[in-house]
Amino acid sequence: MAEATVTDAAVGFLYPGYSAEDDYPRLEAMLAADVRLPLVHTDIGEDAHRVDALLEMGSAARLAAGVAALKALGAGAVVWACTSASFVFGWEGAQEQARELSRTTGLPASSTSFAFAHAIRALGADRVAIAATYPEDVAEHFTAFLKASGAEVVAMRGSGIITAAEVGTWGREEVLQLARQGDHPDAQAVLLPDTALHTAAYLGDLERELGKPVLTANQVTVWEGLRLLDRSVLRPDLGALFASDMP
Structure with missing residues (x-):
């Protein structure tokens, strides 16, 4: 592989396994900006939305294995494109995960879990609802993570899906139904936290269906990468998160 010239106009993503990774080239095209979104797959081990499996999936060794390939693609920042295998470490543990990834890469680093926390603040949403594909015990860890960030979670719904492979087969109707079922009248935004779920096209x-901002995992992950690069891209078709020049 020829090594790319490192540029601050490329966000690199470490993505676990194979499920909805095609959201990233789709989002890159939809951004219509001079920003590349290269992606490297990590070895997930066991494909299971189960706490012990997720802790191993997000281990420093598994993430570090993809770093050389990602840097060769010219990334100027890196995001661990996984929600569940970051929030299961808890607020402090997820911070250490991101710090270790930054040390390993020598680049600004974050994860999808922190992307959600930062996106909620950027939208000015105080109360959110979670519409999760995960089993409820795993989704509860996300609830705890968001509460630690200062957000109020007014509703949480888990769907009991065990594998990312199954989530990756969901289409438009399943995604819309998930969001509808997870919404709550008091929620100022609805969160769909699984990067295995295709959402870029929807x-x-x-947002038209729910009449409020909807934050999805791959959407906020890309936004977080742009934030790390101090880049702002206005694309209202990518949702309320991209509809204004947010800090």
């Missing part, structure tokens, strides 16, 4: 549909 961002406008989701």
Whole structure:
């Protein structure tokens, strides 16, 4: 592989396994900006939305294994494109995970869990609802993570799906139904936290359906990468998160 010239106009993503990774080239095209979104797959071990499996999936060794390939693609920042295998470590543990990834890469680093926390603040949403594909015990860890960030979770719904492979097969109707079922009248935004879920093509549909901002995992992950690069891209078709020049 020829090594790319490192540029601050490329966000690199470490993505666990194979399920909805095609959201990233789709989002890159939809951004219509001079920003590349290269992606490297990590070895997930056991494909299971189960706490012990997720802790191993997000281990420093598994993430570090993809770093050389990601840097060769010219990344100027890196995001661990996984929600569950970051929030299961808890607020402090997820911070250490991101710090270790930054030390290993020598780049600004974050994860999808922190992307959600930062996106909620950027939208000015105080109360959110979670519409999760995960089993409820795993989704509860996300609830705890968001509460630690200062957000109020007014509703949480888990769907009991064990594998990312199954989530990756969901289409538009399943995604819209998930969001509808997870919404709550008091929620100022609805969160769909699984990066294994295809959502890039449905961002406008989701917000029209619910009449409020909807934050999805791959959407906020890309936004977080742009934030690390101090880049702002206005693309209202990517949802309320991209509809204004947010800090």
